[in-house]
Amino acid sequence: MHLRDILKISLDNLRKRRLRTFLTVLGVVIGTASIVTMISLGLGLQQSMLQEVEESGGLKTITVSGAEAGESYFYSGNAGEQEDVEKYVTDSTLAKLKEIEHISSINPQYQMTAVALKGNYEAYIQLYASTKEGLENKNLKLGYGKMPTPGGSRLELVYGNAVLADFLEKGTNKGYWETGEIPNIDLTKDSVFLILDTDNYFKSLEKSQNAETVDEATKVKTVNKQVVKASGVMEGGIEAYSMNSYYVYCDIDALRKVLKKEFQGNVIPGQPTTKSGKAYRDFCYTSAEVVVDDIENVDQVINEIKNMGFNVQTNQDYLDSMKKQFFMIQAALGGIGAVSLFVAAIGIANTMMMSIYERTKEIGVMKVLGCSLKSIRRMFLLEAASIGLFGGVIGCTLSFILSGIINFLVAQGGAAMGLSRDISYIPIWLALAAIFFAVIVGVLAGMLPASRGMKLSPLAAIRGD
Template identity: 55%
Template sequence: MSWIDLLRMSASNLKRRKLRTFLTVLGVVIGTASIVVMVSLGLGLQKSVYDEMEQSGGLTTINVTGSGSVGDGMMHSSNSDNSDKSDEASKYIDDNCVKKFGELEHVKAAAPIYETSAICLKGKYEGYISLYASTPEGLRMRDIKLADGGTFPKSGTGKLELVYGNNVLTNFSERGNNSSGYWETGELPDIDLMKDSMFMILDQDAYYNSQSSGGFQVDAGTDGKGTSNVPQSAKKHIVTASGVVAGGVDDYNVNSYYVFCDLDTLKQIMKKEFKGRVIPGQPSTKSGKAYKEFYYSSAQVKVDDMSNVNDVAKQIREMGYNVETNVEYMDSMKKQMAVIQAVLGGIGAISLIVAAIGIANTMMMSIYERTKEIGVIKVLGCSLKNIKQMFLIEAAFIGLLGGIVGNMVSFAMSGAINMVTAQSSALGVEGNISYIPVWLVLISLGFAMLVGMVAGYFPALRAMRLSPLAAIRSE
């Protein structure tokens, strides 16, 4: 018997028992859809982690921090004076450290990073922002995707230009009314980040003190001579935008809530404004004096190849600095993702196992109903191998049809999940939380067919072993 004849007979047998075939296929559909959707959730989470990793520099980037934190919440160091710093203070990251990092073997580039906070004012609105300052090269290493018409801040102009994150406006509210922000009202402030200029305040202590005292400084420090060393009112710097991070207010990415600027320009402005005082976030001596050097929150080191990342990281650690690499993070995440996918896939596989039992039951019932038919085709000379193949093809048909429909259902469910989670920004995950690649579709189809054939194997063996004479005589 040819393969065409076997296929025709198998299809005909399934058509004759439409309801039973439909119910059996439905079980495969549910099982396939369950396992595909469950695995897609794990893949979506993994993809979002990898995408975020690329935005933070990729697998060849090393993030370096010193032994003491620099930036918001900076604590005073235990050094007694400005000229005789201890070894602990030398582990802060300055220009000399960044230069040394850049001279290491296999290092393509090293860029300093300074993170601080500021206040932006526009009309009746006030917003708290997180400033991320770096060199032009450092900002490019960040892999920031800008909206149309945007450019990165220029260096050496003396004018502070900003790149706003696409979610920065959600941090604005009407001054004196904290309940008027986006998260309370659902409405964004009437500000065009790209076109409108703003006032930016770096000296937040002076700003809040002036607000509480009606413009008069009430809690200023002194320089030891009885005179205030903090201005009575905070200086307002006029800033404009050079770009905005691509995406809407509901699109989250690793850059969404940052405001980026040129590091050299910010340093010049801060040194001028805080002349004779400690710049907020910078370390100071035990007596409260400022150091001559400007220290950075961290440094980003770009390595020429992923295979050299661990060696470079080891050298920097030996220099006394703290190191985090995306390679180490990825290895850790791979292990976690493998466990998550195994659990989710296992949950979905249970449904497919139930479907396999349904296929086996259907095939066994088919054999009992077609006992005489099996005896006749055996007497007519059909080989045992062909009989076995016929039942296996029927089982494979059920698995294939269930797999195809199951994948269609999976895409519909995945789209619905992504639509719902996009509305609520579930888990803070960028992009789709459910991701179905082509290879998952192909594997699920093959797996559904395999499950069908395995479930139909023992019924096919029973059909093959039936005695022709006994089968013909059966009622």
């Protein structure tokens, strides 16, 4: 019997028992959709992590840090792994780093908190200053404007798309997350007062609150305010989250000029002091971003920098740690889906076994007419494989629909939890693997019924009811 004839007979048998075939296929659909959807959640989280790594410089970037300098209110997940060091990252440090082989670029970074004022709104923002190349390495996608001009005498700011959420109404201390209303500020057009001396600002507020009468003119004089405008604003809505969404970026040379002019020999916020309490001689950076020419040379460069007495942090460390966690997540989610497919396999075996009992005479006649045992086995295996194939294809289609719904719901309401990216991701290889796996499950489930059909005695089968 030709394979084409066997396939035709198999499909005809499935069509004759449409309801049973439908219910069996439905079990495979549910099992396949469960596995694919569950695994897609793990893959989506991993994809989001990889995008964050790219936003922070990729795998060839090393962050070099020394003794603490600058101010940051963002928590660093690896802070506890860093050793206490006494050396500061200064211009002389950058010069020494340039002597290390395989380093293609070095970009100093400085972070500090500042206060932004606009009308009746106040915001505590995180300033991130770096060189032109350092800012470009952040892969900032601008929806308006351009990157800051390097070395300017005035501060030009690039606002993260979620910075508006930091602006709170004076008096009520309520902002977007409390009221649901975006502050009446257009960062692309409006000038903003920027206060770099936050300690002095807080003292002035305390003084005004405790004084019986407040001289508004006197209070303004005690705080130096920089009038700044946006050079650019990142694309995305206020709820679209990324690693860069809440930062305000500027050129590091421009920030240094403004700080030195404003403080004129006094201690700049976040900068170290001498034992006598005076300003430190050199400007100290929060860290330096080192880009290695090839990923194969990263470990060598790390060792040399550590020998200089500095801490290093790479995205590879973060990536390796997260991969282990995501592997466990995917295994757990895949295991949950596999239970559904195992139940579907039992359904296929049951369907095929019932089919043998109902077609006993048909099998006997086929044997009497000279049909080989191999052909009979192929017929039942093809039926089981067809059920797996149909269920796998429909299940994968359903998975893509469910994935789209999940991502849509996350896009609508997940930004407040930091879930603005797609958390369900189905690559083509996963869909093809799921279909192949469903077919294999069908074939394995049909092995026992096919073996039973081969063992039926032709005469007993013909005489049976």
